[in-house]
Amino acid sequence: MKRESITIPNVGEPADPAVASQCCKVDNLVFISGQISLDHGKLVGPNDPLEQCRQCLRHIESYMTAAGGSMDDVVSLDIFLTDIRYRQAAFDARAEFFNAPGPSGTVVGGVSLAFEGLLVEISARAVLPS
Numbered sequence: 001m002k003r004e005s006i007t008i009p010n011v012g013e014p015a016d017p018a019v020a021s022q023c024c025k026v027d028n029l030v031f032i033s034g035q036i037s038l039d040h041g042k043l044v045g046p047n048d049p050l051e052q053c054r055q056c057l058r059h060i061e062s063y064m065t066a067a068g069g070s071m072d073d074v075v076s077l078d079i080f081l082t083d084i085r086y087r088q089a090a091f092d093a094r095a096e097f098f099n100a101p102g103p104s105g106t107v108v109g110g111v112s113l114a115f116e117g118l119l120v121e122i123s124a125r126a127v128l129p130s
Contacts, residue, residue, distance in 0.1 A: 030126040049086035053093035084109025
């Protein structure tokens with residue numbers, strides 16, 4: 001089993017790599033931690049759940065490219081919303097980034113996220129072609 005950390009320049013990594021990784025590739029599997037709408041540390045889409053979803057998915061797309069795949073390889077998403085009323089924004093953003101059939105997904109509303117101003121967090125799992 002080969003395990004490696006995948007990084008992208010606009011998303012910071014945890015201070016201790018033994019504790020966590022934003023993206024971990026194990027053989028042909030890719031696991032992407034919950035992505036938020038910070039880009040180079042700056043909030044993208046304040047008070048705009050659609051734009052925050054898009055930014056989270058842009059990060060996921062960048063990780064997939066860095067891992068040698070594409071969004072078509074994403075098989076599952078977990079979407080966390082501070083307000084369940086933002087689910088339509090999440091569905092709309094998904095439709096912009098995925099071809100049919102899209103990945104399976106879980107949507108959870110009413111959560112508290114790590115930083116003030118965040119409305120959305122999205123994690124992903126993917127299977128790269130062998």
